Amino acid sequence: MTQLKRIIFMGTPDYATIIFERLLEKNYNIVALFTQPDKPVGRKQILTPPHIKKFALDNGLSIPIYQPNTLKENAIQSTLIDLEPDIIIVAAYGQILPKEILSIAPCINLHASLLPKYRGASPIQQSLLNDDKFSGVTAMNMDIGLDSGDILGYKYVAIDKDTVVSLLFDLLSKCAALLTIEILERIDDILPQKQNLSLVSHCKKVCKSDGLVDFTDANEFYNKYRAFQSWPDIYLESGLKIKECLLVEKDSKNLSGTILSIQKESIIVGFERGTVKIVSIQPSSKKQMNVVDYIRGKRLEIGDDFS
Numbered sequence: 001m002t003q004l005k006r007i008i009f010m011g012t013p014d015y016a017t018i019i020f021e022r023l024l025e026k027n028y029n030i031v032a033l034f035t036q037p038d039k040p041v042g043r044k045q046i047l048t049p050p051h052i053k054k055f056a057l058d059n060g061l062s063i064p065i066y067q068p069n070t071l072k073e074n075a076i077q078s079t080l081i082d083l084e085p086d087i088i089i090v091a092a093y094g095q096i097l098p099k100e101i102l103s104i105a106p107c108i109n110l111h112a113s114l115l116p117k118y119r120g121a122s123p124i125q126q127s128l129l130n131d132d133k134f135s136g137v138t139a140m141n142m143d144i145g146l147d148s149g150d151i152l153g154y155k156y157v158a159i160d161k162d163t164v165v166s167l168l169f170d171l172l173s174k175c176a177a178l179l180t181i182e183i184l185e186r187i188d189d190i191l192p193q194k195q196n197l198s199l200v201s202h203c204k205k206v207c208k209s210d211g212l213v214d215f216t217d218a219n220e221f222y223n224k225y226r227a228f229q230s231w232p233d234i235y236l237e238s239g240l241k242i243k244e245c246l247l248v249e250k251d252s253k254n255l256s257g258t259i260l261s262i263q264k265e266s267i268i269v270g271f272e273r274g275t276v277k278i279v280s281i282q283p284s285s286k287k288q289m290n291v292v293d294y295i296r297g298k299r300l301e302i303g304d305d306f307s
Contacts, residue, residue: 008080010091023177116197157172219247
């Protein structure tokens, strides 16, 4: 039976944890967990385990956990061979699998886009930046290329205009968990499909500098907010972070950054194209606060430049 196959799971963030948890609930035989090394977090640089490792420890799982800095070492590859996996499942692991590991057992990746769209490191953020109406998860056989393997199956998700990255991560994690089970249950009967190379697009790793915004285009500003709400946030040249906002409309013409309206707990700011309601902000090195309290402290009024 499929459930008796020996599975090695490779993953790091909560996206991977949700898939991992679903496999455990279905009693799949996971013989090892590979995840990234613990990393220092926060101002105090406290050594913190990856989300999936913390889940395993909190639940008292007896599954061996491996945290190699690289998968290229002979000793790690020997360990993987000794584990005798039938399948290796990979979900947001954070390392490229060398060809020596790809040859040990079939490696199935759960990629959070509708491949070949958005190969690369930030497909969920990219779908929001591009204002896509649909996203999804692709299960694929891994090869030596970047997200270029043959496709085993898809699941689709509709994206609402106000969906932010944390919500989309959650939706896609649940989709990926369901898709993983479906693929495993019929793995021997699936005919993998080649990706359509004419439709390939790529996305890069998100950097802090990607969060810089201005008051040129309201729709672009809002899509950046949706994509970077978890990290790195969006922020103005002054360093002021926009923590909560909503697109009002995207077609009007205004003076860039002008305060058009002051409401009880929000303000409307004009863009060269469109307007956005801003609810809360965070000044540099300070706590998050309501934007109306902020502009009162700055003595800003309607018609003033918010930037």
